[in-house]
Amino acid sequence: MSAALAKLVNISDVSVVASGQGRVILDNVSIDVDAGEVVAIVGESGSGKSTLARATIGLLPRGVHVSAGRIEVAGVEPALLDERELRSLRGRTTGMVFQEPMSALNPTMPVGQQLTEVCRTHLGMSRGEADERAATMLERVRIRDPKAALRRYPHEFSGGMRQRLMLAAALLHQPKLLIADEPTTALDVIVQREVLELMTELVREIGAALMLVTHDLAVVAAYAQRVAVLDAGRRVDWGPVADVVLNPREAHVERLLAALPTGRRGNMQKTGATAPPVLEIEQLCVTYPGRRKLPWSPRVDRVALQSVTLNVDAGETLAVVGESGSGKSSLARVLVRLLRPASGCVKFAGHDLAQVRGAKLRELRRELQIVFQDPASALDPRMSIFEVVAEGLAPSALGDRAEARRRVAALLLEVGLEERFLEMLPHQLSGGQRQRVCIARALAAQPRVLVADEAVSALDLSVQSRILALIERLQLKHGFACIFVTHNLAVAERIADRVVVLYRGELVECGTTAEVLDRPSHPYTRALLAASLELGPIAPGKYGLRARAAHAATPTDSIIS
């Protein structure tokens, strides 16, 4: 047992199947984790990376089980433990952090109780002792006034704070192994960096190992020592980060790296200087109605956008960047008049959108299309793809069904879907295919403006890069202006002519991509650039982390490998 004893986690030749369908989720996967080491498990959605993490502590969902192989954690095999022993393993040796900080804390229980549950159950601490320990831990994850925080409920904290609370809960009992399943994917760039730094720092402090599940290769490069790459349940590569990611040797990893958004769009046609802008946004304010404390007290509205002034030129791509709550989605919605401004106006083709109604509004709306973040909920599950896309066609085109079919088929072909998709239902398509359908639906109306609200952020990297290329190609062909809302700076850089930065509802920066990303003037933009973790090619076949030089005047990025 001497060699195996040194390993904290030893997973050898493990296969996991879903018993109902006999589907193989993991196929003969082996990895190991040393004490105090950071090991990343990386892969696209459906690769089985979360399943591997959960299998490690025997926490597989119902109907899913390990069919072959051996898992060992701190010298014991979870598979051989009874319920009580398994709970004790989870409560003493391991800790786990989840992706969604919003849903990983019980909304009806004070934070303190959730934190101390472990210590009281498994370490036999009294309430006072456990509270004391929790307060100390909260201080270390930088929650202000920890004693008071313990009595508060999860909804009183922001997303980043909740993830830090989760981190505190998972580390409170000083586990030997922390499993983090996409811990920062749902967070803003700056918060993501903070949480990652904090997590690795704390893990080092208490000497725990970290098993980091992620889809983000930049995170892997920045924080992990070794990495396992999974694809469709199989381990395609495994080893030190330098060998696997930075100098890729496997074709699959190379494909993943090639899909990273890199490069900058050349500033497009400067010829349109004389053409009037397609959208004129003047002093735009958007508010959401607040609640009155008492029926007669004044209503306190929440301001989402504050006097934003901006023009969008015909045919250009404008990236809107900002953290959650900065007002970028409100801007997207008000531009296609899903929202009305509280004051100020949006002018499209000479009309103030808030003033237009009836038939004229319907006509204008056809020229303003939007693609949403989540293609799964943007498509009616009961409508066939033909019906979905045909809805975007002009009503006059719908009279002749054969003609409508032909036009829809042509549109689908443009977004890269063959005719056989016409009669399918949305659930039969993959995420990327669904987003293509959404784009086809938007194109059907021949819009002059296409708003993409985080249209690629829910997609896998390889799918994301194909969709970005598709939007670019279609834009060149059809000449619509594209407003691309994103929190990902690399995506913005890749696709946009100009970048707008929103911060707490205000437009703090606006300029060409080069101006904003290379010579940022606002402190928020600088912080954003400094926090972003990006991986890019540094030499043929070699990749490295790129630090954006926030103050540099030169347009070239400096590179750390």
Add this chain to the structure above:
Amino acid sequence: MMLTFILRRVAQGLLTLAIAGTAVFLLIRVIPGDPAQMLVGDVGDPAMVAATRASLGLDRPLPEQWLLFASDLANGDLGTSIMTGQQVREVIMQAFPVTASVVLLATAIAALIGIPAGMWAAWRQGRAADYLLVGITSVLLSVPTFWSGLIVLVIFSVKLGWLPALGYVPLGEDLRAGLIALIMPVGVLVLAELATLARMMRSSTLEVLRLDYITSAQARGVAPWAVLLRHVFRNAFAPTMTTLGLMLGHLLGGVVVIEKIFGLPGIGRLLVDSIVQRDYPIVQGCLLFVAFIFVIVNLIVDLLYAALDPRVRV
């Protein structure tokens, strides 16, 4: 904050009552059939009918009638029965405890069995305990009370002779006899309510069990009973509580079928009998009372919501 919330809900409740009261007032006056004519009987003397109508205040303009109605109501005066001359309030107060004891007892038993059963079935989803619960509740849901009531009556009173078929003894008078008289009606009602509550609880528990914070609790090594009690219950109970509230409000307004079958002098029977006899003041009083019960029960449910879920407290 909490006080504002309570005050707002109470105000909403009062408004609901005012609207319901006006609706009842109008309904009684719109439906065909003249209570004055009924009271006088088949005499055919128009003068006598007119005099009766005047004494009932039915000859005055509608707004005036409404004002009169509202001020009486505010004083707690629901009028007197046309048939017996009894105070409507007293008649209702006699009938309500009968209905309330059956309904409250049955609901409490159904909740105490159904809610844990539903949660347990969800925890064991797809296994024997779950299938058993789903099977039993399906059968219970498809059995109407008029049928199960009669069957129970035939078996336990007629065949076995264990329980009295009819008759009601107030619990305050003779606790033992009173309870014995309640066994069958309460039992039949429990069977009907149990299935709904268990199903409701099962499905909302299933929804909560899927959430990250449950997995998170399990990843912390929390025992199943503690997961169910501490983490699941408060989050999954809300839909069941709404159902429970609607159920209680509905049933407290009278369990007509059960009251009829087992000969209980409850609100449901009172209402049906008064409708047949066109005893409008009683019908009106009963309807108002039912509305009142509904508003009270739902007010309590709303306040409990806030107690269960800190996010509701605005």
